[in-house]
Amino acid sequence: MADKKEKNYDNPFTATITGILDLFRKHEPAGEVKPTDRLDGKTVLVDGASSGLGFAVAVEVARRGAKVIMACRSGIPAKGEEAKRRSGSENIHMLPVDFSDLESIRKLVSDLHDQFGSIDILICNAGIVPKKSRKTSQGLEEMFMVNYFSKFVFVNLLLERGCFNLIHPRIIFVASETHRNPKEFDWDSFGVYKDYTIQKSIELYGYYKLLLTTFAVELSRRLNQGSAGFPVFALCPGPVNSNIGREAPKIFQPLMKMIFAIFFRSPEKASKPVIYLATSGDVADKTFDYLFLMSRKEVNEMAADPGNGQRLWTLSEQLQKKLDI
Template structure:
């Protein structure tokens, strides 16, 4: 794949739209009988956009849904209850740009003895430039990658997943394929950048997330199958993701998103397939682009990168004092 394919806002938008029209061989299709009755699900960033649609569809399929959000509490949950006709919806507060908030969230899950059959790590952001978090990291690095490393590992330690059963799903992006090689030396080091670097860094951080997902599966499923660890790119979604784009481009972006991008409910299809499909029982390491099964980029599959990323991420968290 050409390195520039998703590397600037214009080619990323154009190629995302073209992907929707390319021929796909779908992995399968859910039937109305593929339900989540009696299951407990977690969806991060579910107050809006893709996450909201995932939470709603999970509630419609009978799941008890925990919406882990930093805003929209309780309105988004109330909206989902109304739209799905289910009362099995709870909202929990989490700010993924704060390690303290993530740790508080894990402690609450542990205290309440919650266990998730399906957890979707969906929340992410596209900022207008660099911004330092209270933990000293770049906000996009922390929200889009490091927070997931801390949250998923913390939830595993807290016993929030069921061995042999739970599915852990990462919402990723095809833009991970355009990322440069991982710079382990400078990983997590805060550097100033402006809008022009945002899209290439977004792809780079999505690559880190895929490397982590693969390493997580290697570690958890080493001897016997424990968890279904999946990732996907939903394709272009008509959501609020470009909220920090320059105001002058907003009317054009809204028009393009509205005409060409998939609605969040349509874009939720691959997530719901990974969450519900009986065909994935006992399986792990499936990556979907839209509804088609693919291999992640070779950089994401590299075993040594997985090992190094894990070690470096642990060092970063330890050095942050948490």
């Protein structure tokens, strides 16, 4: 069921206040992250791992014994070397990718397949809040592409190429509570490029997180038809003191950095739900789960609706075919 109380993530100001207030609300934890929950022998791909939450997740899963593949647009090899130093693990590798470019996603899947064979856990984390719309090389809108469509393409290519080790695989999407903000789907303009400026950016961010969450639920339905065994998870880490606000107007940057530093959680703290979903035996038999901070929640009812999941999947497939990927 959707939240009874409507939250407001409409613009950068209200989204920041809502995020901070959320941290002070009482949350019943879904479980705990135990030091004994290890990932020895597992291969984990974390994307968007050059910064913020993704980097913290890469370090922590390496500490827990996983072979880690950091799929990054920037920071190669420096961020990988830093992750090795911080985790004390040498078993960290890097692959380049630009999720705004469909060809680059195809290359990532080929590189992964050729160099590493298969992965056990995929953590889809990369995301942006751009200050304005930008067209990608395939003519799509960049935030639509990075925050939603790249993930549809990436996951499906990985599945087609047999890149998942099918003994206890997991897929985890870093979504956001802002997915509860949109009132409806705009199916007619799915994938159509539109101009916008910063005022509309947060609203669209919530809309693309709704698409992502709807996709996550539908993916779990499709992967677990007949029998369970391929858990798909989504989560909101709450407000993270990361570089997500990098495109905010320069004049607001000092204030924003101060608010982030005082009120937002460090990427290490914020990574807790991701680490729980990646490592815990508590969720091993689930087909789908959604966490907000460490609390279990239902996703927005629009995202949970199978009709919406089916429609989104069909539209995404059609767009992929049109772009010939």
